[in-house]
Amino acid sequence: xxxxxxxxxxxxxxxxxxxxxxxxxxxxxxxxxxxxxxxxxxxxxxxxxxxxxxxxxxxxxxxxxxxxxxxxxxxxxxxxxxxxxxxxxxxxxxxxxxxxxxxxxxxxxxxxxxxxxxxxxxxxxxxxxxxxxxxxxxxxxxxxxxxxxxxxxxxxxxxxxxxxxxxxxxxxxxxxxxxxxxxxxxxxxxxxxxxxxxxxxxxxxxxxxxxxxxxxxxxxxxxxxxxxxxxxxxxxxxxxxxxxxxxxxxxxxxxxxxxxxxxxxxxxxxxxxxxxxxxxxxxxxxxxxxxxxxxxxxxxxxxxxxxxxxxxxxxxxxxxxxxxxxxxxxxxxxxxxxxxxxxxxxxxxxxxxxxxxxxxxxxxxxxxxxxxxxxxxxxxxx
Numbered sequence: 001x002x003x004x005x006x007x008x009x010x011x012x013x014x015x016x017x018x019x020x021x022x023x024x025x026x027x028x029x030x031x032x033x034x035x036x037x038x039x040x041x042x043x044x045x046x047x048x049x050x051x052x053x054x055x056x057x058x059x060x061x062x063x064x065x066x067x068x069x070x071x072x073x074x075x076x077x078x079x080x081x082x083x084x085x086x087x088x089x090x091x092x093x094x095x096x097x098x099x100x101x102x103x104x105x106x107x108x109x110x111x112x113x114x115x116x117x118x119x120x121x122x123x124x125x126x127x128x129x130x131x132x133x134x135x136x137x138x139x140x141x142x143x144x145x146x147x148x149x150x151x152x153x154x155x156x157x158x159x160x161x162x163x164x165x166x167x168x169x170x171x172x173x174x175x176x177x178x179x180x181x182x183x184x185x186x187x188x189x190x191x192x193x194x195x196x197x198x199x200x201x202x203x204x205x206x207x208x209x210x211x212x213x214x215x216x217x218x219x220x221x222x223x224x225x226x227x228x229x230x231x232x233x234x235x236x237x238x239x240x241x242x243x244x245x246x247x248x249x250x251x252x253x254x255x256x257x258x259x260x261x262x263x264x265x266x267x268x269x270x271x272x273x274x275x276x277x278x279x280x281x282x283x284x285x286x287x288x289x290x291x292x293x294x295x296x297x298x299x300x301x302x303x304x305x306x307x308x309x310x311x312x313x314x315x316x317x318x319x320x321x322x323x324x325x326x327x328x329x330x331x332x333x334x335x336x337x338x339x340x341x342x343x344x345x346x347x348x349x350x351x352x353x354x355x356x357x358x359x360x361x362x363x364x365x366x367x368x369x370x371x372x373x374x375x376x377x378x379x380x381x382x
Contacts, residue, residue: 014124014128014131014132015117015120015121015124015131017132017135018120018131018132018134018135019113019116019117019135020135021132021135021136022116022134022135022136022137022140022141022144025136025138025141025334026141026144026145030145033145038145040074040102041101041102041105041106041147042074042076042078043081043145043146043147044081044146044147044148045105045108045146045147045148046070046073046078046081046101046147047066047081047082047083047084047085048083048085048089048090048093048096048108048147048149049093049096049097049101049104049105049108050066050069050070050081050083051083051085051089051090051093052090052091052093052094052096052097053069053097054066054069054083054090055087055090055091055094055219055220058220058221060083060087060090060220060224060227061082061083061224061227061228061230061231063082063231063234063236066081066082066083067079073101074101079236080236080237080239082231082234082236082237083231084231084232084237084300085149085181086180086181086212086216086228087215087216087217087219087220087224087228088212088213088215088216088219089149089181090219090220091215091216091218091219096108105147108147109144109147111152112143112144112149112151112152113144115151115152115154115155116134116140116151116154116155118155119134119151119154119155119158119310120134122158122159122162123158123162123314126314127313127314127317129317129329130310130313130314130317133310133313133329133332134310134332136332136333136334137307137310137332138303138332138333138334138337139303139304139305139306139307139309139332139337140304140307140310142302142303142304142307142337143304143307146302146304148304149181150182150304150305150307150308151307152178152181153178153179153181153182153308154307154308154310154311156175156176156178156179157176157179157186157287157291157308157311158311158314159175160172160173160175160176160179161284161287161311161314161315163175164201164283164284165284169198169200169201169204170200170201170203170204170207171204172201172204173193173200173201173202173203173204173205173206173207173208174204174205174207174208175204175208176189176201176204176205176208177204177205177207177208177209177211177212178208178212180209180212182298182305184294184297184298184299184300184301185291185294185295185298185301185305185308186290186291186294187294188270188273188289188290188291188293188294188297189286189287189290189291189294190205191273191274191277191290192273192277192283192286192287192289192290193205193283193286195274195277195278195286196277196281196283196286198283201283232300237300238299238300240343241253242254242339242340242343242344242347243302243303243340243341243343243347244300244301244302244340245301245302245303245306245337245339245340245347245350245351246295246296246297246298246299246301246351247262247265247266247269247296247297247351248262248299249347249348249351250265250348250351250352251265253347253348254345254348265296265355266297269293269296269297269355269358270293270297272293272358272359272362273289273290273293273358275362275365276289276361276362276365277289277290279365279366280365284315285315285316287311287312287315288311288312288315288316289312289358289361291308291309291311291312292309292312292354292357292358293358295308295309295354296351296354296355296358302340303337303340303341306331306337306350309328309331309332310332312328313328313329313332316328327353327356327357327360328357330353331350331353331354331357336349336350336353337350
């Protein structure tokens with residue numbers, strides 16, 4: 001009986017150390033970059049704050065209105081910071097928008113930190129190594145530095161994974177619908193549920209999406225889809241191709257000679273995912289394959305979005321192939337993301353490693369499919 005409290009105490013100590021490491025890495029990066037801008041919230045968080053503010057004025061996707069609001073708030077303009085999420089997220093953030101900007105900003109950062117802790121608590125018993133991996137995750141530090149919301153998506157997807165493991169399929173679908181804030185990164189996962197015929201999950205997802213879509217129309221009016229798509233086509237939201245680390249960056253970031261590779265690579269990744277989803281009936285691993293593929297094919301994916309690789313790390317932790325865990329462990333560490341910061345040829349390392357990971361997964365699943373079924377030997381009777 002005494003062993004359990006000791007084990008829980010060790011787990012809490014590991015959790016606190018992980019949070020401390022994450023804060024230290026974030027602080028080191030802040031000090032090395034622009035500490036004043038971070039402290040004053042002059043980063044991507046203003047897109048969420050401004051979106052929630054503009055929602056009431058029906059100017060949610062108006063770039064000029066966003067610039068004017070920036071000038072009124074802190075006397076400057078960030079031309080690349082526009083609201084590029086569905087309206088329902090702006091509606092859910094309205095309580096934060098009612099606060100003074102700095103109070104709202106630090107409240108949001110506190111919510112994100114609490115979400116990281118909650119994510120670690122979800123999996124620390126099943127996959128204890130996720131705790132230190134979260135603490136040293138460079139993309140998570142980037143999410144705090146840039147005031148990004150990917151941590152909230154990570155927690156929602158983690159809760160969905162736990163609910164699937166407990167066979168609460170409809171509830172899992174409801175929670176996973178929240179991930180539609182980043183549909184370009186979770187589109188393959190939705191296809192995977194169709195391939196696996198997880199109809200209750202799909203039913204929950206459709207129900208959740210219907211509610212969120214209704215909230216979007218109620219909050220932003222009937223014309224929001226057109227204005228949303230126009231904003232997504234605005235080139236200013238993609239300020240640096242080499243800072244993305246996906247297939248688009250690999251094909252268009254270095255030389256025109258590589259541009260022809262973009263469509264073939266997209267087709268290969270999507271086809272590879274479909275093959276993996278058909279051959280491997282584990283829904284948990286299918287989600288892992290879908291997230292890795294989504295990060296590669298998503299047009300808009302920056303350093304912080306790769307914090308989502310913590311989910312494949314959890315899902316594939318029981319994989320018999322040690323190399324998959326080792327590669328995902330490497331992808332939680334800073335080394336592969338340095339190229340995204342300096343924006344040179346080193347930025348090719350991340351998409352190449354992700355492509356190699358998918359190749360390794362395909363090889364493993366195909367090799368398993370080629371193995372003959374084990375023969376059953378009847379014991380000889382004496």
